[in-house]
Amino acid sequence: MLSGALLAMSYAMNPIWWAAWLAPAPVIVATLRAPVADRRRLTLLAGLIGGTSSFSYHLMVGGWFSAMLILALVAVAWSSTIRLGVTFAERRQLLPAVLAVPIGWAAIDMLLIHVSPHGSAGSIAYSQMNALPVLQVASLGGMPAITFVVLLAGSSLGILWATRGRIDRRGLPMVLVVAVTVIGATLSFGFMRLSGTAPAPGLSVALIATDGIRSQPRDWDVFRDTYGRAIARVIAPGMIVLLPEGVVRLPAVVAERGARSLAAYAARKNATIVVGVIVDEAKRITNRALIARPDGSYRWYVKQHLVPGVEAGITPGRAAIVLNGTGVAICKDMHFPTLERDYAGKDARVMLVPANDFAVDDWLTARMTVLRGVEGGASIARAARHGISVVSDRYGRVIAERRSNAAMGILRARIPVDPGDATIYAMVGDLFGWGCVLAWILLLVLRSGGLSRGSVRGGF
Numbered sequence: 184m185l186s187g188a189l190l191a192m193s194y195a196m197n198p199i200w201w202a203a204w205l206a207p208a209p210v211i212v213a214t215l216r217a218p219v220a221d222r223r224r225l226t227l228l229a230g231l232i233g234g235t236s237s238f239s240y241h242l243m244v245g246g247w248f249s250a251m252l253i254l255a256l257v258a259v260a261w262s263s264t265i266r267l268g269v270t271f272a273e274r275r276q277l278l279p280a281v282l283a284v285p286i287g288w289a290a291i292d293m294l295l296i297h298v299s300p301h302g303s304a305g306s307i308a309y310s311q312m313n314a315l316p317v318l319q320v321a322s323l324g325g326m327p328a329i330t331f332v333v334l335l336a337g338s339s340l341g342i343l344w345a346t347r348g349r350i351d352r353r354g355l356p357m358v359l360v361v362a363v364t365v366i367g368a369t370l371s372f373g374f375m376r377l378s379g380t381a382p383a384p385g386l387s388v389a390l391i392a393t394d395g396i397r398s399q400p401r402d403w404d405v406f407r408d409t410y411g412r413a414i415a416r417v418i419a420p421g422m423i424v425l426l427p428e429g430v431v432r433l434p435a436v437v438a439e440r441g442a443r444s445l446a447a448y449a450a451r452k453n454a455t456i457v458v459g460v461i462v463d464e465a466k467r468i469t470n471r472a473l474i475a476r477p478d479g480s481y482r483w484y485v486k487q488h489l490v491p492g493v494e495a496g497i498t499p500g501r502a503a504i505v506l507n508g509t510g511v512a513i514c515k516d517m518h519f520p521t522l523e524r525d526y527a528g529k530d531a532r533v534m535l536v537p538a539n540d541f542a543v544d545d546w547l548t549a550r551m552t553v554l555r556g557v558e559g560g561a562s563i564a565r566a567a568r569h570g571i572s573v574v575s576d577r578y579g580r581v582i583a584e585r586r587s588n589a590a591m592g593i594l595r596a597r598i599p600v601d602p603g604d605a606t607i608y609a610m611v612g613d614l615f616g617w618g619c620v621l622a623w624i625l626l627l628v629l630r631s632g633g634l635s636r637g638s639v640r641g642g643f
Contacts, residue, residue: 186210187232195236198310204336211341214269226265230258277358280342285334289327290623293616300491302518312550316373318579321557322606324615332369385600389417389424390566395589399432403441406431413591420453427568428459428537435464442481450479459537467498486513505529514538517552527559527609534561540570549573560606562598
């Protein structure tokens with residue numbers, strides 16, 4: 184129950200970062216001391232309690248079936264990884280015992296990134312968004328590297344506490360060296376990467392958002408009347424003005440006419456304006472971002488990753504867009520590390536992200552986007568309805584933020600444009616994550632070699 188409570192704090196919409204570092208320890212101790220017949224129930228209970236903090240959110244977004252399925256999968260995944268570590272602990276194989284949980288969950292993260300329609304959403308790595316030094320390891324190994332380091336701490340603590348006085352002392356130094364070295368190196372790297380890198384002034388941005396518009400404007404003139412005054416109040420030469428996702432819905436012909444009008448206005452002001460537009464075409468609907476440029480031209484970006492169910496019937500895009508080192512993506516796109524790596528490969532130093540959240544997930548979804556900047560080495564400007572507009576640098580530091588409300592809110596900031604080198608993660612990709620997948624498979628194969636007599640009896 185204690186592990187479940189710590190997991191619930193880690194998976195919450197506003198997580199507590201230190202809870203994830205301790206979460207595996209109590210259930211590992213309890214499982215090692217319990218009869219074999221009770222172990223599956225104990226570990227499933229921990230996972231079920233842990234999944235309760237996000238259950239109502241999944242229920243709201245995906246319905247009962249989706250919420251129950253996610254809760255069950257979380258519980259089964261925690262149960263299997265914990266029991267895998269316990270099996271090796273009973274064989275007195277301490278290093279595999281300690282590594283089973285962090286490797287297992289880093290592998291699960293890796294698989295979710297590539298097969299889940301929600302991408303990286305739901306990872307325990309996001310619990311660390313207030314622990315900036317820990318986040319920096321994502322620039323090396325991506326999100327699975329954060330998960331591995333955080334769960335290594337709780338796994339080591341649990342295994343060593345449960346087996347104290349009952350283990351071969353020759354195995355203890357290796358476990359301690361591995362745990363201390365990995366965690367120490369991660370924190371040292373994080374502090375070193377952050378030191379001497381205070382956010383420098385960069386591009387001037389203005390993020391405009393309101394929740395006060397009850398119905399989506401279906402006419403360009405209505406959109407202009409709704410947002411035009413706010414845009415005119417902030418726009419200046421060289422500035423980027425960013426509006427949220429889907430603030431207007433237009434037929435394709437009207438959308439093109441509006442795009443030309445906005446591009447001409449942007450040219451007169453020598454500024455860039457990005458607006459989220461739903462475009463109705465003859466046989467399809469697309470969720471787009473209109474980029475009106477200072478030279479009077481305009482471009483369209485089409486959202487590539489859609490919210491299952493909520494955006495049914497919308498056709499996804501297939502191409503990234505980077506203009507003079509500035510990339511554009513839309514909301515759910517930033518839940519996918521693979522997309523941000525694509526942008527990093529195209530030398531995007533700044534990401535502009537129109538978004539529309541579900542209010543209850545505002546902090547978490549904003550921070551998920553911030554983490555993409557750490558992975559790819561990009562500063563982020565994200566304008567959100569029903570959520571938090573945020574500006575962050577390539578190290579995950581939040582420079583400015585504002586939660587949307589009924590008022591027409593404007594967030595002004597300077598977004599750093601860092602000419603630094605691409606991150607290791609952007610260059611090598613998911614090398615660490617796939618390595619964890621292979622290591623997890625190896626651990627499962629090793630477990631099949633049979634149980635020790637002690638494990639058959641149950642407990643120590």
